[in-house]
Amino acid sequence: xxxxxxxxxxxxxxxxxxxxxxxxxxxxxxxxxxxxxxxxxxxxxxxxxxxxxxxxxxxxxxxxxxxxxxxxxxxxxxxxxxxxxxxxxxxxxxxxxxxxxxxxxxxxxxxxxxxxxxxxxxxxxxxxxxxxxxxxxxxxxxxxxxxxxxxxxxxxxxxxxxxxxxxxxxxxxxxxxxxxxxxxxxxxxxxxxxxxxxxxxxxxxxxxxxxxxxxxxxxxxxxxxxxxxxxxxxxxxxxxxxxxxxxxxxxxxxxxxxxxxxxxxxxxxxxxxxxxxxxxxxxxxxxxxxxxxxxxxxxxxxxxxxxxxxxxxxxxxxxxxxxxxxxxxxxxxxxxxxxxxxxxxxxxxxxxxxxxxxxxxxxxxxxxxxxxxxxxxxxxxxxxxxxxxxxxxxxxxxxxxxxxxxxxxxxxxxxxxxxxxxxxxxxxxxxxxxxxxxxxxxxxxxxxxxxxxxxxxxxxxxxxxxxxxxxxxxxxxxxxxxxxxxxxxxxxxxxxxxxxxxxxxxxxxxxxxxxxxxxxxxxxxxxxxxxxxxxxxxxxxxxxxxxxxxxxxxxxxxxxxxxxxxxxxxxxx
Amino acid sequence: xxxxxxxxxxxxxxxxxxxxxxxxxxxxxxxxxxxxxxxxxxxxxxxxxxxxxxxxxxxxxxxxxxxxxxxxxxxxxxxxxxxxxxxxxxxxxxxxxxxxxxxxxxxxxxxxxxxxxxxxxxxxxxxxxxxxxxxxxxxxxxxxxxxxxxxxxxxxxxxxxxxxxxxxxxxxxxxxxxxxxxxxxxxxxxxxxxxxxxxxxxxxxxxxxxxxxxxxxxxxxxxxxxxxxxxxxxxxxxxxxxxxxxxxxxxxxxxxxxxxxxxxxxxxxxxxxxxxxxxxxxxxxxxxxxxxxxxxxxxxxxxxxxxxxxxxxxxxxxxxxxxxxxxxxxxxxxxxxxxxxxxxxxxxxxxxx
Numbered sequence: 001x002x003x004x005x006x007x008x009x010x011x012x013x014x015x016x017x018x019x020x021x022x023x024x025x026x027x028x029x030x031x032x033x034x035x036x037x038x039x040x041x042x043x044x045x046x047x048x049x050x051x052x053x054x055x056x057x058x059x060x061x062x063x064x065x066x067x068x069x070x071x072x073x074x075x076x077x078x079x080x081x082x083x084x085x086x087x088x089x090x091x092x093x094x095x096x097x098x099x100x101x102x103x104x105x106x107x108x109x110x111x112x113x114x115x116x117x118x119x120x121x122x123x124x125x126x127x128x129x130x131x132x133x134x135x136x137x138x139x140x141x142x143x144x145x146x147x148x149x150x151x152x153x154x155x156x157x158x159x160x161x162x163x164x165x166x167x168x169x170x171x172x173x174x175x176x177x178x179x180x181x182x183x184x185x186x187x188x189x190x191x192x193x194x195x196x197x198x199x200x201x202x203x204x205x206x207x208x209x210x211x212x213x214x215x216x217x218x219x220x221x222x223x224x225x226x227x228x229x230x231x232x233x234x235x236x237x238x239x240x241x242x243x244x245x246x247x248x249x250x251x252x253x254x255x256x257x258x259x260x261x262x263x264x265x266x267x268x269x270x271x272x273x274x275x276x277x278x279x280x281x282x283x284x285x286x287x288x289x290x291x292x293x294x295x296x297x298x299x300x301x302x303x304x305x306x307x308x309x310x311x312x313x314x315x316x317x318x319x320x321x322x323x324x325x326x327x328x329x330x331x332x333x334x335x336x337x338x339x340x341x342x343x344x345x346x347x348x349x350x351x352x353x354x355x356x357x358x359x360x361x362x363x364x365x366x367x368x369x370x371x372x373x374x375x376x377x378x379x380x381x382x383x384x385x386x387x388x389x390x391x392x393x394x395x396x397x398x399x400x401x402x403x404x405x406x407x408x409x410x411x412x413x414x415x416x417x418x419x420x421x422x423x424x425x426x427x428x429x430x431x432x433x434x435x436x437x438x439x440x441x442x443x444x445x446x447x448x449x450x451x452x453x454x455x456x457x458x459x460x461x462x463x464x465x466x467x468x469x470x471x472x473x474x475x476x477x478x479x480x481x482x483x484x485x486x487x488x489x490x491x492x493x494x495x496x497x498x499x500x501x502x503x504x505x506x507x508x509x510x511x512x513x514x515x516x517x518x519x520x521x522x523x524x525x526x527x528x529x530x531x532x533x534x535x536x537x538x539x540x541x542x543x544x545x546x547x548x549x550x551x552x553x554x555x556x557x558x559x560x561x562x563x564x565x566x567x568x569x570x571x572x573x
Numbered sequence: 574x575x576x577x578x579x580x581x582x583x584x585x586x587x588x589x590x591x592x593x594x595x596x597x598x599x600x601x602x603x604x605x606x607x608x609x610x611x612x613x614x615x616x617x618x619x620x621x622x623x624x625x626x627x628x629x630x631x632x633x634x635x636x637x638x639x640x641x642x643x644x645x646x647x648x649x650x651x652x653x654x655x656x657x658x659x660x661x662x663x664x665x666x667x668x669x670x671x672x673x674x675x676x677x678x679x680x681x682x683x684x685x686x687x688x689x690x691x692x693x694x695x696x697x698x699x700x701x702x703x704x705x706x707x708x709x710x711x712x713x714x715x716x717x718x719x720x721x722x723x724x725x726x727x728x729x730x731x732x733x734x735x736x737x738x739x740x741x742x743x744x745x746x747x748x749x750x751x752x753x754x755x756x757x758x759x760x761x762x763x764x765x766x767x768x769x770x771x772x773x774x775x776x777x778x779x780x781x782x783x784x785x786x787x788x789x790x791x792x793x794x795x796x797x798x799x800x801x802x803x804x805x806x807x808x809x810x811x812x813x814x815x816x817x818x819x820x821x822x823x824x825x826x827x828x829x830x831x832x833x834x835x836x837x838x839x840x841x842x843x844x845x846x847x848x849x850x851x852x853x854x855x856x857x858x859x860x861x862x863x864x865x866x867x868x869x870x871x872x873x874x875x876x877x878x879x880x881x882x883x884x885x886x887x888x889x890x891x892x893x894x895x896x897x898x899x900x901x902x903x904x905x906x907x908x909x910x911x912x913x914x915x916x917x918x919x920x921x922x923x924x925x926x
Binding site: 023026027028029102103104105106282284286336337338339340341342343344345347348349351352353355356359360362363364365367441476480483484487517519520522523524525526527529530531534546547 | 583585588589592648649651666706707710711714715716717718719720721722724725726727728729730731732733735736737738739845849852853856890891892895896898899902903905906909910913
C-alpha cells in the first residue's frame with residue numbers, strides 16, 4: 001500500500017521543530033554554546049545547533065510526508081523550515097513585548113541578539129525567515145542528491161563540526177609535538193577553525209570520504225587475499241600499536257587530558273561491574289553507587305589516620321582487598337532480600353539501598369567511623385614499598401588501566417563460562433531458566449557479588465586518588481551515570497561499555513559548555529535510544545536477538561490492530 | 574535429620590528473617606525504652622502525628638498516580654515525581670505574582686483555585702505528553718526498556734525545568750489566613766494542615782467515587798483486570814490509559830501545590846525524594862489499590878514523622894532526624910521482603926512479577 005501524501009504534515013513538523021528550537025533557546029544552550037566558534041568569527045557552536053535543528057526539521061518533514069517528486073520535496077522542506085523559523089521569530093517578538101525573563105531564566109536579551117544575528121528586530125527576523133527557508137530547502141537538496149555525493153558531504157560536515165567542537169582537545173594534544181605547531185596554527189584560529197583551514201579540511205574530508213567509499217571494498221578484499229601469515233602479522237601489528245598507545249597515553253596527551261581519561265577509566269570500571277548485573281543477568285540496579293561508596297569507605301576506614309585513632313594500615317595496598325571484599329559482601333547482602341523481585345521493584349529497592357548507604361555515611365551515628373559530613377581524609381597514595389613517587393593523574397592512569405584490563409579480562413572470561421550463560425538465560429526468562437535447572441539463588445548472588453566487587457575496586461582507587469572522600473561524592477547521579485553508559489553502549493556488550501564511558505564521561509569533560517546540560521542530554525539520549533535503538537550503540541549479539549523478537553511481536557501486534565480497523569470500516573459506512 | 578531440615582528451610586529465608594527480625598527488634602526496643610523513660614510531652618507526640626498526617630496525605634496523592642498507572646500498565650512511572658514537580662514549579666510564578674499584587678490575600682479562594690488549576694493543568698500536560706511520546710511506543714517492549722525510558726524521561730524533565738526556570742529554590746508565598754493555630758485538647762493544628770489533609774481526603778474520595786461508579790471508572794478497572802478482554806468488550810484501551818495519566822497528573826499537580834504551601838519551597842529536584850516515598854506508600858498499601866495508596870501514604874507519613882523520636886532517639890542515635898529518609902527506605906525494603914502485596918493489596922499479588 002502506498003502511504004498517502006499529507007500536505008499539512010510538513011507544516012505540523014515545522015511547528016514542532018520550531019517549538020523544539022525555541023525550547024533549546026530557553027534552556028540557555030544557544031547562549032552557552034555561542035562562546036565557542038566552530039569556524040573563527042564565521043559561525044559559533046550555538047548557531048550551528050540552531051541551524052542543525054532547522055535542517056533536521058526540514059529533513060524529517062520530507063521523509064515523513066513520503067513525497068517523491070523533487071519539487072514536492074523542496075516545497076515540503078522549505079515550508080517546514082520556514083514555519084520553524086517563523087516560530088522562532090514569534091518567540092523573539094514575544095520576548096521583546098513580555099517580561100519573559102522574570103519566569104524563564106534563560107530568556108535573556110543576549111539570546112534574542114543571537115537569534116536575530118545582531119541585526120535588530122526587523123532585519124533579524126527577515127534573516128531568520130530566509131535562513132529557515134534556505135535550510136529547509138537544503139534538506140530537500142540533500143535528499144535529492146545521489147547518496148554517493150551526499151554521504152561524503154555529510155561526513156565532511158560532521159568531521160568539521162567535531163574538529164571545531166573539540167578544538168581544545170585537538171590543539172592541546174597536538175601542542176605536545178613541536179613540529180606540528182605550524183600546521184595547528186594554520187588550521188585553527190584563536191577561537192575555532194580558521195576559514196581557509198575549514199575550507200581545505202572540508203574539501204579534503206569530502207574528497208577522502210568519496211574516494212574511500214569507492215575504493216574501500218577494494219582494500220578490504222586485498223587484505224582478505226593476503227596469505228594467512230601476512231594477515232597474522234598485520235593483526236599483531238595493530239594489536240601492538242594499540243598496546244603501545246595505551247602504555248604511553250598519559251605522556252602523549254598531557255595533564256588535563258590524563259585527568260579526563262582517569263575519569264573515563266573510573267566510570268569504565270564501574271560500568272564493567274554493573275554490566276555484569278544489568279547487562280549479563282538483566283537485573284536493573286539503580287543503587288550501584290552503594291558498592292562504590294563501600295569500597296571507598298572501607299579503604300578510608302582502614303588507612304585514614306584522622307578518625308581519632310592511629311590508622312589501622314599505613315599503606316593503601318593491603319586495604320584494597322578489604323575494600324573489594326566488603327563491596328562483594330554488601331552485594332550478597334543486598335542480593336538476598338531482592339532475590340524474588342524483578343524489574344521495577346528491584347530497581348526501586350536498589351535505589352533505596354544506595355540512598356540508605358549515603359544517608360548512613362552522612363549521619364552523626366557513624367561519624368566516629370566514617371567522619372560524617374566532614375568525610376574521611378588523608379588516605380595514602382598507592383605506593384609500593386620504598387618507591388615513593390608523586391601521584392599525578394598520569395600515574396593514576398596506570399592503576400585505572402590495570403583495573404579496567406583486569407575487569408575486562410574477567411568479564412570476557414566469565415561471559416562465556418557456565419555462569420555467564422546461566423546469567424543470560426536468567427535475563428531472557430527467569431522461569432524457563434529455573435526449569436532448565438539453573439540455581440537462581442547462586443546465580444543471582446554471584447552476579448551481585450561480582451558486579452559489586454568491581455564497584456568496590458573503583459571506589460578503592462577513587463579514594464586514593466582524591467585522598468579524601470565525602471558522602472556527597474556518592475549520590476544517586478553516579479548510579480544513573482553508570483546505568484546510562486552501559487545502556488547507551490549496549491547492555492551486555494563489553495566494547496559497548498567502553499564506547500559508553502568515552503561518550504558519556506569523556507565527551508562532557510572535554511566540552512565544558514555541555515557540562516551544564518549533561519543530565520538533560522542523558523535523559524534525551526536514554527529515551528531516544530530506547531525508542532529507536534534499544535540494543536545500544538555496540539550491541540551484543542544475543543541481546544540484539546532478544547530485542548529483535550520484541551520488534552517482530554509488536555509489528556505483528558500493530559498489524560493486527562490495523563486489521564481490526566479494516567474490519568470496523570464497513571460497519572461505519 | 575540435618576538434611577531434611579535443610580530441604581525445608583532455605584538459607585536465604587533465614588538471612589531475610591534475621592534482617593527483618595533485628596530491625597523489628599531495634600524498633601521495639603526503642604519504643605519500650607521510650608515508654609519507660611518518657612522524654613517528649615504528649616503535645617509533642619501529637620504534633621509529630623499531625624505533621625505526619627499532613628505529609629502523608631501529600632504522599633498519598635502522589636502515590637495514587639503510581640498506583641493508577643501500575644494497575645493498568647504494570648510499570649512504575651519513574652517520571653511521576655517530575656509530573657509532581659512541574660505543576661507547582663510553574664504555578665509558583667502565578668502565586669508569587671498574585672501575592673505581590675495583594676490579590677491572593679484579598680481573594681483567597683479564587684487565588685488558591687487559580688494556583689491549583691494551573692498546577693494541575695501543567696502536571697496533566699506533562700503526564701499526557703510523557704505517555705504519548707515515551708511510553709506508548711514501548712507498550713509491548715520487554716520490561717526493562719520502558720523502565721529505562723521512564724528513568725531517562727525523569728532526568729530529562731528534571732533538568733528541562735531546571736533550564737527553564739533556573740536552579741534556585743523558589744519560595745511560595747506565606748498565606749496569613751492559613752497560619753492560625755487551633756487547639757483541640759493537646760493537639761495543636763494549623764489551618765494550613767487542616768486544609769492540606771481535608772483537600773487531599775476530598776480528592777481521594779472523588780477519585781474513589783470516579784473509579785467505582787462512573788462508566789469510565791469501570792472501564793479503567795476492566796483494563797486493569799485484563800487488557801485484551803477489555804479491548805474485546807469494546808473499551809478503547811488507548812483512551813483509558815490517557816485518562817489514567819490525566820488523573821494521576823492532576824492529582825500529582827494538586828499534591829505539589831499542597832507541598833509548596835506546606836514547605837514553602839519548590840525546586841527542580843523537589844520531586845525525587847517525595848516520589849520514592851510516594852512509591853513506597855503505594856507499595857505499602859498494595860500497588861494497584863486506590864484505598865491502599867491512601868492508607869499507605871498516611872502510614873508512611875506518620876512513621877517517618879514519629880519514627881526518629883520513637884525508635885532511634887532512645888537508642889542513643891545522635892541527631893536521629895537525619896535518618897528520617899533512611900526509615901522510609903528501610904520500610905520500603907521490609908515491605909517488599911515480607912509482604913510485597915502490601916497492607917490491602919491481595920488482589921494483584923500474583924500479577925506483581
